[in-house]
Amino acid sequence: MKFVSTRNASPSVTLSQALSDGLAPDGGLYVPEALPRFAVEDFVGLERVDEIGARLLAPFFEGDALADSLAQICKEALNFALPLKRLDEQTSILELFHGPTAAFKDVGARFLASCLSRLAAGDARPLTILVATSGDTGGAVASAFHQKPNIEVQVLYPLGKVSPRQEHQLTCWGDNVRAFAVRGVFDDCQRLVKDAFADPWWRENKRLSSANSINIGRVLPQMIYYACASLWHFRQSGQNAGFVIPTGNLGNALACMWAHEMGLPIREIMLATNANRPIVDFLGGSGWQPRPSVSTLASAMDVGDPSNMERVRHLFADDDALRTAIRALSVDDAMIEETIRDGLERYREVFCPHTAVAMCVREQLPATPWIVVATAHPAKFEQIVEPLIGRPVEIPPALASLFERPAHHVEIAAQLNALTGEQ
Numbered sequence: 538m539k540f541v542s543t544r545n546a547s548p549s550v551t552l553s554q555a556l557s558d559g560l561a562p563d564g565g566l567y568v569p570e571a572l573p574r575f576a577v578e579d580f581v582g583l584e585r586v587d588e589i590g591a592r593l594l595a596p597f598f599e600g601d602a603l604a605d606s607l608a609q610i611c612k613e614a615l616n617f618a619l620p621l622k623r624l625d626e627q628t629s630i631l632e633l634f635h636g637p638t639a640a641f642k643d644v645g646a647r648f649l650a651s652c653l654s655r656l657a658a659g660d661a662r663p664l665t666i667l668v669a670t671s672g673d674t675g676g677a678v679a680s681a682f683h684q685k686p687n688i689e690v691q692v693l694y695p696l697g698k699v700s701p702r703q704e705h706q707l708t709c710w711g712d713n714v715r716a717f718a719v720r721g722v723f724d725d726c727q728r729l730v731k732d733a734f735a736d737p738w739w740r741e742n743k744r745l746s747s748a749n750s751i752n753i754g755r756v757l758p759q760m761i762y763y764a765c766a767s768l769w770h771f772r773q774s775g776q777n778a779g780f781v782i783p784t785g786n787l788g789n790a791l792a793c794m795w796a797h798e799m800g801l802p803i804r805e806i807m808l809a810t811n812a813n814r815p816i817v818d819f820l821g822g823s824g825w826q827p828r829p830s831v832s833t834l835a836s837a838m839d840v841g842d843p844s845n846m847e848r849v850r851h852l853f854a855d856d857d858a859l860r861t862a863i864r865a866l867s868v869d870d871a872m873i874e875e876t877i878r879d880g881l882e883r884y885r886e887v888f889c890p891h892t893a894v895a896m897c898v899r900e901q902l903p904a905t906p907w908i909v910v911a912t913a914h915p916a917k918f919e920q921i922v923e924p925l926i927g928r929p930v931e932i933p934p935a936l937a938s939l940f941e942r943p944a945h946h947v948e949i950a951a952q953l954n955a956l957t958g959e960q
């Protein structure tokens with residue numbers, strides 16, 4: 538399988554090349570040149586997540602240097618539970634938050650780390666992963682790459698702009714992971730990363746790569762849990778489920794669209810966004826209009842210009858075909874709060890604000906089978922959740938053990954020479 542750019546102005550590349558490059562040279566995003574087709578029967582006898590994953594992703598790895606390692610990569614990356622729980626007659630919830638940093642980004646980050654560490658193994662110089670984060674992504678990436686040989690990670694986050702628990706998840710690793718608190722805002726962190734990629738000293742002295750959400754190595758593994766959940770649901774009920782997906786940058790939802798296209802037993806896809814409305818308005822018939830993001834309680838979905846929209850539009854023949862295939866609803870902060878407050882009584886569940894967006898959308902849909910995607914553990918957002926439910930949220934064991942690790946960071950000015958001085 539070869540991978541091509543959404544902008545069609547770069548040569549096609551191998552999977553390994555696409556993983557190492559991140560972005561295509563023409564500025565586009567890598568997509569598979571074609572999507573393989575599967576039938577339910579192709580997965581007969583496969584139950585475990587890593588087994589289903591290896592079967593699903595085999596066509597994408599075919600002919601690549603990593604092909605022989607795929608089964609092992611799936612085992613390594615997907616080493617935590619992805620339970621599908623029944624909430625009521627027609628509603629299930631797919632919990633993606635049982636990984637080391639308690640959010641679904643662990644799946645993509647761990648898979649990418651397993652791939653890149655194999656590709657970096659033979660190189661004379663270590664691979665340097667630079668990651669700017671406003672909170673969640675950096676923790677998942679740091680955890681995934683921690684102690685991977687021949688790779689170093691440098692996490693940049695805005696000083697004083699992340700929650701205490703988020704900061705701990707960025708700064709508790711040590712070894713090959715370093716955390717820099719930048720005196721500035723998130724955009725400054727992103728600019729420092731961009732400047733480093735363009736800087737002669739960095740180009741000469743480091744082998745740079747990025748692990749942000751546009752890397753194809755984060756999208757491909759996300760298809761695995763859609764395949765598993767839809768197959769499990771189908772085997773149990775004989776019915777195709779629809780998915781309700783909390784959406785920001787469209788990476789998680791894109792994986793579901795690809796899985797649907799590939800023939801997995803998925804009935805339909807419903808996107809759930811917070812008050813950031815570009816996707817909802819576009820699907821409602823207006824032109825594509827990115828906007829500055831607005832802050833909401835579901836902050837990991839505060840995106841006004843979703844980067845994966847380019848891949849979504851590439852998947853469909855034209856915008857009308859996309860509007861026919863996918864629906865979306867937007868939920869405001871008051872509805873998020875109400876859904877969290879009512880969740881305990883209605884379902885005996887505590888939802889994180891992102892999951893609550895999807896849950897609220899599900900409640901507006903007809904009584905056909907739906908799987909709601911739960912993207913983070915509520916203990917990560919205790920400052921929002923606890924006052925609403927009037928009791929503490931229990932911290933899951935993975936997060937608890939992480940909070941016990943000592944934390945360390947270096948504070949720097951928002952200038953590249955400050956970061957360079959620390960090398």
Ligand SMILES: *Cc1c(COP(=O)(O)O)cnc(C)c1O
Binds near residue numbers: 673786
């Ligand atoms: C990143 C994130 C999302 C949004 O996922 P996208 O792939 O950007 O659409 C939703 N919920 C949580 C908890 C996240 O961290």
